Amino acid sequence: MRVLVSAAGSHGDVLPFIALGREFAARGHEVILYANPAFRSYAIDAALPFVPISTVEAYRTLFKETDDSNPNKAFKRVGKEIADICPAYYRAMKADILPGRTITVGNSLLFAPRLLRETDGVPCATVHLAPSVFQSNLSPARLAPHWINARTPRLMKRLAWWMLDTMFYDPNITEPLNRFRATLGLHRVERIFRSWIHEADCVVGMFPDWFAEPQDDWPKHVVLAGFPLYDHGEQVPLPRSLDEFIEAGPPPVGFSAGTATATAHRFFKASIEACQEAGLRGILLSPFPEQIPASLPGNILHVNYAPYSALLPKLAAFVHHGGIGSTSQALRVGVPQLIRPVAYDQFDNAQRAVHLGVAKEVLSKKYSGRVVATALNELTADETIRRRCQQVAMRLANGDSVATACDTILDRLGEMMPVPSVDTDRVTAGYLGR
Template identity: 45%
Template structure:
């Protein structure tokens, strides 16, 4: 049997911690299989990539990333697109030059996340095999059951003309002035034709499109891309052998299972969230773990049974928790589903509203809007989550579906099917 040609695989991951970890997992597996993956992402992810044995090139500094996390509009339902567009513009020229120089003609394949637009341009410019990887179903457009967003969305039974109008308004008034404008300035600069609707069909113009989520979480819509492959959740959240911090181990051992709280790694403006969360623990008499690297976002002093830690792998922490309160990021949700822990979701922007709706529909959690995230409401919601035996049974049923984690293996099989044999 002919062996696969050894190829250089350029992997570009745009986004925060939860957005980049799956691509580190992909790169590590591709390297294990004898190929030459190289990860391109923001500088703060270099230690994680190196731990996994991946060559790494930074597309943006740690200082730039920290400033981005502190931008007041980063997690706004609509204004966040302008912030992301500015970030793309900031790193765009450097990213293109770096990626363009890394191409070895006839021996290179590119893999990009949803917003890694440069990989599509690179594939078009050099005629490279290209793979687009979506972490969440919200980015896949349909005229059937539309994904949830921060504002009104036509229901599943709405007429198709109304759904088409909805997507046209999204493109013309949200995407075109932000992501679209930045993309087309870049494409003109490198001699490529402009893209009219980048978040429409162009987003999935690749040799392979992968959805890193299962079809039982997001049932396939009839008009999703025909070649879309759904592999399941990646469930990679740390380097092998990474343990919980010693102080957290001591806290967990000292009492009943706590409630864990996170507002996601893609924000450094969560003082209100953590203040309300700590007070909800005090009101309900519960122990709590506040997860954030930003100490200035946590009120002080904390109640005696509430602690803050910089980071803990969810796969090790969540099975030891009574409930999990979070923002609705897809990586966070998937880890909670695997741990079988009830979830309280407070979505802010991006795909979080859609992820939250799907999780609630599974019967494993509840949703609380930002405007209602107050200590008394949180305490009441936690009481419901921890006392609902039917929800606990449903959490266990869903967790059983995730025992065999093959998403990364299958995704790599599909990617390497694009590589010629020698």
């Protein structure tokens, strides 16, 4: 079977799909990965045929134009990017369809697989990486610092979802999608986050039920596979300078604003101040060095990137933005978390981590050297949190969520078609050179 896997976004958004692609390929299927060329080396390391979409320059520009101090503006910019890249994904994937023996896999906001289902009849799977994508009135995801919850009156919940759809999702996501649908001769779709994005032939949630318990008003056919927990760590060791820094003193604290953020100057400045005030060592993680002060004190090190599976076990605590990839990797190794959510799914992920007893939260507007120093001192000294971190890590020690996801997708989509044998060596040789 040929499996067309589309991915876009930050490392936390793309690496899970590389993990899925590797698993499909290991089972003897033809896999082609479609992503920004910033991830070409990751695809090559995973031996996945790769089709580049857009450019590295456009990828980096996007993150420079999504200011974390203005999440509403950032959401609009992300919506524009989704609209801009959708036709390229659609055309590239359409060109690789083998009628009767192809399936597609994509994330919540990459709509090309869904469109190909309608135009070409190709079975498709949607993979949701975080639970915030489900609009529930029973246990609403937290989508802002102060948002509706299970105790909010039902009328207020309905009003909140209506406002979210009307002010954000419809103009920034749904309307651009409908404009492209019109060029394909497809009918309009409405309020897509209520049901449409969950209407693929197969829907998988890449998180466990103890992190987000399925609600009675979630789609019934969703299968929760667990966190993907793939970060390229098998191929990329820690940089020597980072290893030497870690070994030179007590465990440091890691600070990350996410790989998709290039405007977090104030976050890193306050993080340095927190380390100075608390007497801690710090590692600043960012692929955008322009966010980092030119001169750093001796107890602070900046690195562009480090695989979390290798780095996080060596930290005293991990301060991050609450992306689902960062959150789950920290849960996996049992490191205490201080989460500074800014936008998207981050508030919901942060709340769930706090409820698990493994994290504290500091909102962006309160993130200062003094506040963070106090929070880190409390976090690293709290034995209850540390024990709870280890308990949660043990829950993630067994099981293979990527295999579970692939089983689900293949079971549900594979039965929809005949599957002739394919020459995977030929496909791999052809696409790695693209």
